Amino acid sequence: MPPAPTLTEQRDEIAKLLADESYDGDVDELLQRADDIAAKIEQANQRDARLRALQAANLPAGDPKPQSNQQRHQPGMQPDDIGRQHPVTVAEAFIRSKALETFRSGNYQGKTGETFGPSDVRDAPAGTTTTGTYPLQNTRVPGVIPENPDYPLMVADLLDQQTSDGTTLEYLRDISGPVTGSGTWNNAAVVAEGKTKPMSGPFEFELVTTTLKTVAHWTPLTRQAADDNSQLMGYINGRLTYGLRFKEDRQVLTGNGTTEMQGILTTPGIGVYQPGSGNTDAKLITVRKARTQAELALYPPDSVILNPLDWQDIELDTDANGQFRVITSVTEPGAAMRLWGLRVVTTVAMAQGTGLLGGFRAGATMWRRQGITILMSDSHASLFIDNTLVILAEHRANVAVHTPAAFVKITFAAAA
Incomplete structure (x- = not known):
């Protein structure tokens, strides 16, 4: 055999x-x-690594008693949500990478990098851990603490998510949409046996050819911070990865579609609702009428995106008796925000006085390639002699707005 x-x-x-x-x-x-x-x-690689680590371990004289069985994990070594010893965020994957280990062993000369797919971008486990892998360093605050708070990142998450294998993106954009009332969009009918079946349409599509756009930024850090797994993870998760998604939210809404991603608001063919001249409908009413327009287009909406100031006006809207029209929970942090059955997403990426309502998963797809790439190097300007490194994060993506009729842009009436 x-x-x-x-x-x-x-x-x-x-x-x-x-x-x-x-x-x-x-x-x-x-x-x-x-x-x-x-x-x-x-x-097999993990077994080999554990074997080499065990063989290299030396106990001090006297062979002290074994430590408690309490499990401890270094940053970047937490189990995932089903107990597997895999990285659960981009930062943890980078901390555990062979590339970083090699880079550190070479005294940080040159450049190292890792690419992580979209499936690696998951919530980090709760809690704070420490490491004894490298000699203790004095704690240095990394860079400048940002003045702006973390805004919720929810716009891109509303879209259908797919992975691209190339850099060119081609898709068909529906430019026909349903013709309500005329019968051409849907001519389905009961047909007697042997009779000719009706044709629906015609449907019109245009071929859109574009490219995946690169979103990237970098920040300097000290070598001491690079030796500290906790600080390094903070840079990657709290600043670089967050910054990419923060920019991505704006691109999804207002990208120009040429040098930038394709924004939904800049896509030709989306629906538009604006109160007529002299109409002083409250914003609450305007959103409801825009929802009706979306439903008449035969694309049921699921979410509405608003500027925080517009959402504030809606939540604080009162009737003649001083009662709030929208019932919200002011005592439960993180309570779901809903309006007319729609999920409400607030973001400063949306201009005040404008909103976007639609069926986001049905109308657009976020195409990503290679997930997020993390690079670290001392090969920039005078960083080598300044004892400083740079860490860079980038990813490539674009939005395919294949069904513009699934969206309705809302323009609120000016305040009376």
């Missing part, structure tokens, strides 16, 4: 099949095999 193939041989065989464009076998089964062999290789 021939020997069983090694992990390397199995990996090479599957890789060859994946690269074969003429492969006509069960693709789902092939992908499952690829995932299984990747998991086995990762497990």
